[in-house]
Amino acid sequence: MLTVATGNKAVASAVKQACPSVVAAYPITPQTEIVEQIAEFVTSGELKSQYIPVESEHSAMAACIGASITGVRTFTATSSHGLAYMHEMVNWAAGARLPIVMANVNRALGPGWNIWAEHTDAFQERDTGWLQVYVGSVQEAYDATLMAFRIAEHESVLLPVMVNMDGFLLSHSMQPLQSVEVGDFIPPIHLPHAIDTAHPAGYGTLTGPDDYFRLRWDIERSMRDSVAVIRETQDDFAKKFGRKYDLVEEYRCEDADVVVIALGTLGKEAEVAVDLLRKEGHRAGSMRIRWLRPFPHLDLSGRDVVVIDRDYSFGFGGVIARSLAANERATPFSVIAGLGGQEVTYDDIAGFVRDRKPGEEMWFGVNGNV
Amino acid sequence: MTAARLLALAAIRDGKYAVAFPFYGAERRGAPVVSYVRIDDQPIKVYSQIRNPDLILVLDPSVMDVVDVLHGMKQGGRVLLNGPEPRDMKGFPTLAVDLTGIALRERLVVAGSPILNTPVLGALAKMGIITLDSAKAAIREMFSDERNITAADAAYKELNA
Numbered sequence: 001m002l003t004v005a006t007g008n009k010a011v012a013s014a015v016k017q018a019c020p021s022v023v024a025a026y027p028i029t030p031q032t033e034i035v036e037q038i039a040e041f042v043t044s045g046e047l048k049s050q051y052i053p054v055e056s057e058h059s060a061m062a063a064c065i066g067a068s069i070t071g072v073r074t075f076t077a078t079s080s081h082g083l084a085y086m087h088e089m090v091n092w093a094a095g096a097r098l099p100i101v102m103a104n105v106n107r108a109l110g111p112g113w114n115i116w117a118e119h120t121d122a123f124q125e126r127d128t129g130w131l132q133v134y135v136g137s138v139q140e141a142y143d144a145t146l147m148a149f150r151i152a153e154h155e156s157v158l159l160p161v162m163v164n165m166d167g168f169l170l171s172h173s174m175q176p177l178q179s180v181e182v183g184d185f186i187p188p189i190h191l192p193h194a195i196d197t198a199h200p201a202g203y204g205t206l207t208g209p210d211d212y213f214r215l216r217w218d219i220e221r222s223m224r225d226s227v228a229v230i231r232e233t234q235d236d237f238a239k240k241f242g243r244k245y246d247l248v249e250e251y252r253c254e255d256a257d258v259v260v261i262a263l264g265t266l267g268k269e270a271e272v273a274v275d276l277l278r279k280e281g282h283r284a285g286s287m288r289i290r291w292l293r294p295f296p297h298l299d300l301s302g303r304d305v306v307v308i309d310r311d312y313s314f315g316f317g318g319v320i321a322r323s324l325a326a327n328e329r330a331t332p333f334s335v336i337a338g339l340g341g342q343e344v345t346y347d348d349i350a351g352f353v354r355d356r357k358p359g360e361e362m363w364f365g366v367n368g369n370v
Numbered sequence: 371m372t373a374a375r376l377l378a379l380a381a382i383r384d385g386k387y388a389v390a391f392p393f394y395g396a397e398r399r400g401a402p403v404v405s406y407v408r409i410d411d412q413p414i415k416v417y418s419q420i421r422n423p424d425l426i427l428v429l430d431p432s433v434m435d436v437v438d439v440l441h442g443m444k445q446g447g448r449v450l451l452n453g454p455e456p457r458d459m460k461g462f463p464t465l466a467v468d469l470t471g472i473a474l475r476e477r478l479v480v481a482g483s484p485i486l487n488t489p490v491l492g493a494l495a496k497m498g499i500i501t502l503d504s505a506k507a508a509i510r511e512m513f514s515d516e517r518n519i520t521a522a523d524a525a526y527k528e529l530n531a
Contacts (some may be wrong), residue, residue, distance in 0.1 A: 003511070004379040111453070169417050173391040174375050176382050265417040272415050345418040 005168035005177040007141045010029070011077065011103045012037035014145035016047045017182045020101075023073035024052040024063035028082040029115055030171045031105040035077055044342075057082040061100075062088035068098035069203065073149065078168065080107035080121040087125065093160045094129030094219065096204070099152035100160040103145065105263070106134075106310075108340040116341020117166040119311040123292075123319050128339030129219045131226055132292040136249070136268040137353055138175035141165045143243055144290075147233050150186045154233075156225040158191070164323065169265045180241045191202070195300040216238065216288065223294050230291060233367035246294040249288040252278065256285030258304040261320065263289050266308050266338055273349035284353055298328055305330045306356050308337040308349065317361060333357050334343060337364035373429065373487040374405035377494060381409045383504035389414050402433050410497070423447060424461045425499065428518040429469070429486050450493060452486060467493045476521045485521075488513065492522035496529040 005013065012034050015023070015167035023042070023154055025035035035169040041047035049228040050067075054060045057078050076079060078086060082091035093100050108118035131151065135141045141163065165171060195203070206214065228245065238244040251271045253259055260270045267288025278285035287298055309318025316322060338344045344366060354365075374390035381388035386409050393404040406420045422444045428434065428451050440449075440460055449464040451457070456466040473484035491505040500508075502522075509518050 002382065004375060004382060004388075166417075169391070173389060173417075174378055175389045175414075176387065269417050270416040343418055346416060 002176060002178050003144075004031065004174050005138055006031035006172050006174055007135075007138045007165045008105070009037055010138045010142035010173070010177050011165075011178060012143045013177075015075050015101075015103075016041045017354075018073065018146060018186055018356075019047065020049055020075040020149075021118070022050045022052065022064065022074045023076065023138075023343070024054050024060045024067070024069035024074070025076050026054050026057050026060050026078075026082065028057070028079050030104065030107060030167045031077045031082075033078045033171070034103055034105075038075075042105060047072060047315070052211045055308060058084040058089055061086040061093060061102075062164055064100045065089060065093055065096060065098055068093070068100050068191070069096065069193075069195055071189065071191040073159040074098075074100045074188045075102070075151070077103040077105070077190055079105040080109050082120075083121050083125065084109060090125050090130065091128045095215070096273075097219075097222075098160060099149075099158055099189070099191070101145070101163070102130075102160065103141075103163045105171045105246045106164050111176065112340075114340040115167065117169050117310065118339050118341070119309075120165070122162060123311045123313075124162050124179045125162070126319075129159060129223070130293065131157070131223070132160065132164060133161055133290055134164045134263040134267075134292060135170065135290070136264055136288055138170060138173060138177055139243070142177055142179070143237065143241075143245070146180070146182060146186065147230075147237055147245075150233050151226065151229055153187075153189045153191075154226075154229045155190070155192070156220050157229050159219065159222055159226065166264045169171075178319075179304070179328070181217060183240075185237070202357045203245075222337070225293050226332070230294075235265070245290065247289075247291045247294075248298060251286045253285035253287065255283055256257045256303060257352055258306065258356070259285045259287050259300065260306040260308065260349060261287045261298070261332075262349075263310065263320070266310055268347075269344065269346050270308070270349050271348035273353065275295075276346060276350045277353055282353065291334070295323060295327065295363070299326065300324065300328045302328045304334040304356060304358060306335065306338050306353050307332040307337045308344070308352065312336055312339065323360070331358045334361040335363050335364055336361065371403065371405050371412060372512075373427070373490050374377070376487060376505075376512060377407050377493050377500065378409070380491060380500040380508035386411060387413050391417075393419060401449050402437055405497075413483075416430040416506045419458060423452055425450065425497075427490065428452060429490065429496075440464070448497070449499065450490075453464050464528060465493075465497065469493070469525060472521050472524045476517045476524070478515075478517050478521050485518070487523040488518035489521035492525035492527075492530045495522075496526045496531045498531075502526055 380387035
């Protein structure tokens with residue numbers, strides 16, 4: 001049914017349909033509405049889950065880990081400082097190969113105290129072994145959450161998945177939402193290493209270098225295998241429900257000699273900038289990176305590249321720009337923009353493309369006129 | 371914010387695309403609050419704030435003492451005010467309807483405040499932004515109290531568009 005929903009409500013609806021056995025959460029702006037809505041579903045009986053209100057995000061992830069290792073489906077949601085606070089457990093969830101699904105509403109870290117959209121919070125978790133997807137609309141938040149369970153729990157993956165959406169721009173934006181009849185799209189969970197009292201085994205024991213090394217390689221092998229699982233899941237989603245997704249969403253790239261690359265809502269706004277630039281005679285296209293982990297391959301050869309990073313790694317650079325410089329040997333014009341919810345319009349993005357300086361880094365509004 | 375959500379929902383019921391979003395600052399009853407709605411025949415990809423609106427809706431005219439509500443107004447843009455009489459809005463075509471009066475008359479009052487979010491949909495329908503049928507459908511999807519519908523009908527009738 002077609003309705004209007006915020007990104008938060010959309011995620012909560014998808015979680016209800018995926019029906020996790022355990023939801024453990026602690027509220028934090030701007031995701032509070034997700035866990036509030038899920039709590040209402042549990043109270044009303046619409047969702048038969050064990051809802052564990054915990055005293056912190058660290059405990060929320062710890063509770064999900066404890067539940068997940070028994071072989072049941074688990075979900076939590078967080079944002080910025082909440083994610084930072086659960087960092088230790090975020091590592092543990094991936095290392096223990098637990099297919100937990102978490103929604104993260106991307107928001108800047110303080111100080112200065114700021115509640116608005118930025119990607120640095122989730123980027124700080126990028127080396128933990130979690131898969132990470134970034135969405136560009138309320139509909140996509142819903143769709144990606146449903147798919148996250150199937151991808152995480154796939155026997156070739158068995159890694160946690162983080163669904164990221166821009167704080168306020170998506171979490172609190174009301175947009176059309178078309179829900180689906182999930183049916184058998186998400187198969188029942190089967191965790192091969194679930195705790196089984198009939199077959200006692202040791203968990204979380206001291207692990208020497210040899211075994212530890214093998215476990216690390218096994219995470220990377222699954223991360224590589226997850227590419228095929230993501231594609232297969234997204235293709236099946238398109239077949240069943242009619243909405244198609246890729247690892248990277250390309251827009252008017254076929255004959256483009258310059259592409260602008262961004263994540264989330266900036267990636268959507270970039271498409272409007274591309275239309276504007278095309279009218280002016282520029283052969284521009286855009287690429288919206290959806291999956292940060294596993295990091296996709298982008299076809300950038302022979303093209304000028306403009307990257308907008310809504311994040312920064314201090315003393316290094318924009319994470320996406322530097323990643324593409326390394327992986328694709330690109331020489332991007334690296335634009336740092338949108339930090340702490342800074343407003344970036346399609347006119348601004350068109351300006352980045354027109355005035356691009358390949359190889360240089362520009363802090364939007366800092367080199368300019370803050 | 372509820373008015374923005376209802377307007378977006380009504381536009382979608384008319385078969386259009388719509389998004390509604392708040393500007394987040396101090397979001398509490400009594401403080402100035404800004405919400406935006408975009409309506410289009412095509413999917414909407416713009417996330418930045420609306421700088422040049424086609425229509426400004428002022429639910430509480432006292433906000434005009436502290437905010438220049440016409441800032442960035444598009445050439446030919448229109449204004450809809452809550453109040454018994456239109457007033458001069460720098461020459462922009464301005465309509466007024468007494469939503470507060472309608473809400474009080476219909477006893478549409480929550481926690482001492484008259485509810486303006488549902489009657490205003492009737493006024494927006496009269497202005498041709500949405501259809502009256504979709505306005506009522508949107509209200510019914512969010513609120514079960516039929517007084518909201520009566521109030522929207524009253525605003526539709528009372529607005530001289």
